[in-house]
Amino acid sequence: MDKLVIEGGSPLSGTIRIHGAKNAALPILAASLLAEGVHSLHNVPKLLDIETMLDILDRLGCRCVHQEDTVTIDTSAVGTSHVPEDLMRQMRSSIFLMGPLLSRFGEVTIYQPGGCAIGERKIDLHLQGLKALGAEIEESNGRISCRGSKLVGSDIHLDYPSVGATENIMMAAAKAEGTTTISGAAREPEIQDLQQFLNSMGAQIIGAGTDTITIQGVKNLYPCTYEVIPDRIVAGTVMIAAAATRGNVTLTHTNAGHLTSLIHVLKRAGVQITVCNDIINVSCMGRPRAVERIVTSPYPSFPTDLQSQVMVLLSLADGFSVIKETVFEGRFKHVEEMARMGADISIDLNRAFIRGVQRLYGATVEATDLRAGAALVIAGLAAQGTTVVEQAHHIDRGYDGIEKLFQKLGARISRKVPVTDPLDLAN
Secondary structure, eight states: OOEEEEEOOOOOEEEEEOOBOHHHHHHHHHHGGGSOSEEEEESOOOOHHHHHHHHHHHHHTOEEEEETTEEEEEOTTOOOOBOOHHHHTTOGGGGGGHHHHHHHHSEEEEEOOOOOOSSOOOOHHHHHHHHHTTOEEEEETTEEEEEOSSOBOOEEEOSSOOHHHHHHHHHHHTTSBSEEEEESOOOOHHHHHHHHHHHHTTOEEEOBTBSEEEEEOOSOOOOOEEEOOBOHHHHHHHHHHHHHTTOEEEEESOOGGGGHHHHHHHHHTTOEEEEETTEEEEEOOSOOBOOSOEEBOSTTSBOGGGHHHHHHHHHTSBSEEEEEOOSOTTTTTHHHHHHTTTOEEEEETTEEEEEOOSOOBOOEEEOOSHHHHHHHHHHHHHSBSEEEEEOTHHHHTTSTTHHHHHHTTTOEEEEEOOOOOHHHHHO
């Protein structure tokens, strides 16, 4: 497996453009199945999860071309609603295909999805939402079959604001007969982006960004051209890295409104933040201050996807900080790896107690999941000495060449690809 080698201790400096949002692009790619024809999607990053989704769409019969940051996808020849099990197990976001395929074919067969091991992520709310629209669902040995030749709008309440369930219901209801109302809906910017994409295809949806979304079903949807929003988690990762290395970095093609909770935390830590239109400047000339308490929670609260990264910053802060993780129980796996680098962090159930240290030291560590891997990269950038981050493929799921991104900001980071023994190939 690939590994990242980092010579730390240098402040990040320069300007970087933030690429498109993985968590917006994935449901949008799935939603393209709702309209036969050629879609053109811009600002789509080249990530492992994106390529897996395109592989699935290819297997379903789509013709997909990903050139630079543009995906052209022809959905005309899709002839099956059976999603391959081997690809589903590679990525949790493959669950987004349920709604569009059920809407288009009246049936869909999928399997329990895979993805990062950060805790239990049930799909019950997805299935309950599709049942409310009239689908019949059978589950057996990890295989899930949904049938619904005629979907009908319904009032659906989500007991938890699940992003995936909200988006799957939106896609399934876009062409259902009548009106669907989702109360208790998730409010993330990626949901607003999906609404905008579906409406660009001719859907009639309002309310995304609030806890109540209303979908008036239409008979037909049409292919369109669309640009995906910038990735707020990538932007947040770069902002935290700039602060942790005591650097000065300017981010372009961002949306500061999507990062309000992070900006608030960074300012409490003494980091200087300046915002102008789609540009954010981050600078931190001295040691950051501790932040007494951070609690992760669904948007617009502090995002769980930035919890591990901000923990690195707080491990270098002056004082004692506490982070409470309320979304995923498996989001502290990076703590043991950070301890190898000299961090002073203790865990009690879902709370992390962080006592800031003067410096971190390079070590060989392992990325156990996407965001934990990003956090370890930040730790390596800020540390004294050499850090090796193994299992870098986890990081590739959400960052388009993270080593190239930070190289542009002056970081000494490179990727090491294992060399295959010619004798192994011969055998």
